[in-house]
Amino acid sequence: MVMAPIDLAVFHENGYIRKQCRVTGLWFWTSNHDRDTCGDTSEDEYTFIGSPLISGFDMRGKELKDAMREAFLGFFEQREHTRIEPYPILARWRDDIHLTIASIADFQPHVTSGLVDPPANPLTISQPCIRLTDVDAVGRSGRHLTTFEMMAHHVFNRPDEGRMYYWMEECVRYCHEMFTQTFGIDSNEITYVENPWCGGGNAGPAVEVIVGGLELATLVFMNLHEDEKGDVEIKGDKYSEMPLQIIDTGYGLERFCWAAAGTPTIYEAIYPQTVAWLKDLAGFEGVAKQWPNLDLDKILGEMSRLNGIMNIEAGVDGEELLATFLQRLAQRGIDISSEQFTAITDPLSRIYAIPDHLHALCNMLGDGLVPSNAKAGYLARMMARRTLRMRDELGIDVSLADLALHHVEVNMGNKTMKQTHDGMATILNLEEAKYVEMLRKGEQVIKTMLSGVDKSTETIADELLFSLNDSHGIAPEMAVSLAIRSGWKSVSLRTGFTAELAERHAKMAKDAAKENTESTLINGIGHLPPTSPLYYDDVYQFEFDASVLFCAEINQEGLPKGITHGVILDRTCFYPEGGGQEADWGVLSTDSVHCQVLHVAKIGNHIVHLTDGPLSNGDLVHGSLDWNRRKQLMDHHTSVHIVGGAVRRILGPHIYQAGANKAVDSARLDITHYNRLTRQDLDSIEKMANEVIVQVHKTEKTILNRKDADRKHGFDLYQGGAPKGNTIRVLRIADHDIQACGGTHHDELGQIGSIRLVRSNAVQDGVERLHIVAGQAALDYAREQDGILRQTGEVFGVNVADVPKTAERFFGEWKEQRKRIEALEAEIVRLRTSGGDDSSVSKDGVRIVIMESDGGLKNMSKMLKELTLDDSQPTLAILGSKEGGGKLMVATTENSIASEKYNAIEILQAIIPHISGGGGGRPTFAQGGGSNPEGLQNSFDAAKSMLGI
RNA sequence: GGGCGUGUAGAUCAGUUGGAAGAUCGCUACCUUGGCAUGGUAGAGGCCCCGAGUUCAAAUCUCGGCACGUCCA
Known part of the structure; x- marks a missing residue:
């Protein structure tokens, strides 16, 4: 079965007939019986430019948007829809997208899946959205925007539960009534195009509403989900009906404004x-x-009309497009x-x-x-x-x-x-x-990159441009103009390069997209009743009795060592890893068996204890937690909330939790902030956090319905991540911090003792990570730090308080003395090389020096420099040292008879075997080392006999 | 989340196949001038980000860490 025609009474009543578009082949409804295109084709130009199709809106800009929005929302409000305030543009209730891209995004995934009730039903909203996919076309096409408001009326029907508000007939009727009556649009200008919609595993019939060549609205009737056994086929995939039937509409506020203003481009309207x-x-x-x-207005108007029917997509060759464009303009009498x-x-x-x-x-x-x-x-x-x-x-x-x-x-x-x-x-x-x-x-x-390239070059190597763009943020056009400014005056950008860059990025993204294999720990537990969590009722309970419902062998990589079995009980005190809090440890025992619980995981509604041994189904077990561990985890978790509140208060409203982790030895809190934190920042946060512990005695824990939680606390509630269920656990620390959180927290803040902010570091630009210790961990940390300082003090032989001062003095002295040693070594070199001992021999006008030095490589090269850099005295110098297994260096005075007569590498290669080593270098300078320092004298002797001295 | 890149003098940066740590500006002193701009000469200033590894030898190659930059999703 394919999708049935959308045949509605509202069409017939208004004199609409169903036709097939000559250009696109899509079926559409029109009251203009001569029309043979659907309105949204390469042959349908905008008809509203210069002659607005929506009347009664003479204002422009914000005023126009406000009036248009009010007209829309008011229309639906009068028709039993509840007006909902727009959601934030940052989709923080979702973990799959960053920005709100449509009004329906507000209700995904849990309202649209049926898990959570909508805030109202039916509802109307005007939701600001951002879509960056067409960012390159913005400003050029006359109609593209990255930011727009999607006006909508949404309905969430549950026919299986007898809740059916309205469906296609009423939806289209509302739309038509609003278009023709509220906005005064001529019925003949409106076409309704049947074009089934699918996306994200859902699908359904849909109608695009085209006015004057511009798509003003899309009405989607989402009633299908992907199903291999389904009997509806859309674009090759099979679907079946789902219990929830959703009307998802989208009316482009800015497009309404444009159609009302009739300006050459959408930008001038808004x-x-x-x-x-x-x-x-x-x-x-x-x-x-x-x-x-x-005539500028005329040109721009024509441009927009042309853009409306020509598809400008990223990667289209600019010059080719321009030529077509000019040709088309000429046809319209614009030269x-x-x-x-x-x-x-x-x-x-x-x-x-x-x-x-x-x-x-x-x-x-x-x-x-x-x-x-x-x-x-x-x-x-x-x-x-x-x-x-x-x-x-x-x-x-x-x-x-x-x-x-x-x-x-x-x-x-x-x-x-x-x-x-x-x-x-x-x-x-x-x-x-x-x-x-x-x-x-x-x-x-x-x-730097072009330094070796001729100034008259006309192109810059592709690889260079790629690297400039990807590693240094310099777009190709920018690179060219910078190159021109720096003296490479004739370079230009190869046509098609930008498209290739985009293609390359697309390919890289595709390669990087890896499969998200979600391996399940245990299968076949769906029939078991959900585990009842005792840790919410009383966070201080550490012993309990329960019965074993399930036990299976576990064999999976990446789990803590020693785990052999997974055990599910009817109830438990063990907190499973989640919300950044690590799992509890402890023991499950019967009269005869004691199993260590080494990890606890949550799978759906079941809490799985990962143990080092088996238990039998039906066993009655006694469980007991490692209470020190749990207490420490609670100290840390509750502290993270306290610190989070303090950071927001001190640094500002942009602070949002970007992640958190609560372990035994410390906790981490990642926050969004535009600057690096200083120790002063950390100190004042730490101070406020500790004040909260003193001032606030009790925490308040409530369970709210998702709908009520949203309404009461807003989306800042979900800093810890997007919640999955319909019920939300809310932890409230007076007015300091209110969060949805499923972790275990103290009832009394005094239990924590104290909080220390150890340090902060940057996770990425704009995200700072705070390292927190609390309770016993704070004491342990302090003790450890104290120990380090004490040891350091003992090394210096001073009081702990004097360590910084002393370290500074020592470091200063160390640098000074190092410099002094260098100076003295240089003095020694001068003394030894100024001749006077028998190590210097003259042969054929070349001074030959063979000498043992006591310094390392650095000292020897200094001596060589002293010996061979003097042009007036051509020298061949052979220096050796017994340090580090033996070193040898051979050098000649460059551009002198010494360098003509002797080859440093040859000499070195000939004598280095005596110290069992190797080496190399240039003909005028060679060096090497070995492992037999005692052979040094043999090397020298070999050199002497080789040189004949 | 993935890719790429960068850490060298107070600042901006070079540093070739691993083999002698550099330039420009700034700084200090002196010379030039009545003084300033300027010009000249000399000098000081380096844990080549940190730690391991390879090597006779590492600023340079490999791995890890820290810090920073950048593109894409």
Whole structure:
């Protein structure tokens, strides 16, 4: 079975008929019976440019977006949908994506899987989204954006439980009513295109709503999931119906605004003030005035229309595209040279892209994101750097922070943000400084890399450009312009290189994508009742009785040594490894058997004890924990929460937990921050953490429904990671820190004793790792440190308090004395080489010196230098030492009769066997070593007889 | 998460096949001038990031650690 036609009463009632698109072959519904294309093809141009299709919205920019959003949400609110506040743009409730890419992303994976109830049903929302896949086309195509708001109405139906709110008929009816009545769109301009949707293992029928050549909305009816035995086939995969039936709609707010404004590009509809401001700053009027007879608006309008029907994709050859473009423009009566076209569109595309990029950047930073060189933070850095590059290319002299603050003021109004404006400015100023530094380094690297290349070269080697881009952050275009500035004036970028670079990256990404083999520890336990965890009821319970439900042999790599069996009980006090907290250890025993529990893992609802021996099904066992271990883990885990709260309070709202680990000897907490932490920072965090222990007596542990938890505490609750179930355990330490956490924590903070921040280090740019010790571990740590200091003091023979001062003095003296020894050695060399003893012989105008030295290689080479660097006295010098198994050095005065007559390597090779060694060097300087220092005299004798002296 | 790159004088960086640690700026002193800009001469300043390994020999090659940079997902 393939997907059935979407045949709805609402179509017929409004005079729509079903036709097949002449171009794409897709089926579509239209009330214009002459129409033979679906509206979204290479032959359907935008019809709204210059003549808006949506009436009643004369404003522009933020005001227009606000009005449009309100019209949409209001429409659905009046029709029994609940309005939901937008989710953050950082998708922190998910572990598969960094950014919110669609409104449905708010409800994945647990609402869409049916595990968690939606916040309301049906609901309407306008969700800010960021998609970076088309980032290169932004500003150039006239319609692409990285940041947009997806307006939506969502429904989560459960027909199997008798909850069916509405389906296709009503959905399309709402859409049609809104389009034609609220927005006054001519029915003939609307086409509904049937185009089944699939993605991420789900699928369903879908309708694209095209207005005036622009896709304004997609209505997806998600009711299928991938299933090999399914009877529906879409794009080669088989699907079957799922119990949850979801309406996932997406209406592009900015596109509505564009259709209402009818401006040449989408950017002028939504960012008019910023575009005008940037034009002014970049002196764009001057460019345009060069050709007074060109009608700019007309050209831009035509460009957008053309872009609407031409597919600009990354990797398309730029020159070829330009030629086609100019040809098509000429057909439309616009006569423009490629130079004129480039002169106008190059700066303009940057002027358009900057506000879009700033919008993405401000949204990300506003949500508390810290720029970094990895993960989500890298996306912010990429946007910042793109913006900076375009700003520089436009020759605009405004800092990134000022651009962003201007953008926030003009385009974001009083949107509530986690990050303060000052914080944002601080972060962006740091980013700009890093960017400038990167450019400076890049220029240096280019100079070095090209130093051997002729100044008249026209190309830069591909490998060099790849390495500049990948290792030094210098994009190919940038590399070329830097090279030109540094004197290689005729280089240019080979056509198609950028595409090759992208291809290469794509290939690397593909190669790196490895299979995620999730090996299960134990199979066949699905039928067992879930293990009842006792550690939540009373975290101080360390003994319990239970019965064995399951026991099997385990044979798997990577587990702690000694593990032979996996045991599942009906209930347990043993905490399984999870949430960064290590597992409990202890003993499970019966009258006759004692098994050590060496590790505990959670598999689904079952807690598996990994033991060093077998137990039998039905056995009654007594379990007892290694309480010292558990107590220490609890000390650390609770401390991590306390420290986390303190860090957020002291450093600012951008602090987010990027990971944590709680072991016995110490705990780690990774936090997002834009600067390295100083010891002062650590001290004040440590101070506050210890104050909390004193001031807050009790922790508060509650269990909340996921829906209520979200509403009550927001998404900061999930710093420890995206929770999986519908019920959430919340740990509250007064108002200091509130977290969803499934670990074991103290009821009373006083149990911890004290917290020490040992040190911090950088995990990656933008992420700092705090090393924490608490409770007994803090005492042990202090004792150990004390011991180290005491030992050091004993070595110096001073009090511990004097160790730093003394070490400083010793180090200073050591350096001084080393220098003095060098000076004295030099003096010895001078004395010994100034002649006066019988080691110096003259032969045929060459002074021959054969001498034993007592220093190492360094000292010998100094003597050689002294002997052979004097041009006025041609010398052959042979030095030896008994140090380190014996050393020999032979050198001649360069460019003298000594170097003509004697070859240092030959002499060395001839005499070195006497000390059982080898060596080499240049004809005027050779050195080597051996393992028989006693043979040194034989070497000297051999040299003498060889030279005939 | 994966790939790539970099740690050498106070600063910016060179350093060839492993074989004698360098340049420029800055610093100090002296010379040139009435003084300044400048010019000249001399000098000081190095745990070649740390630790192991290979080697007769490591700034250089290999491995590990630390610090930093960068691209992609």
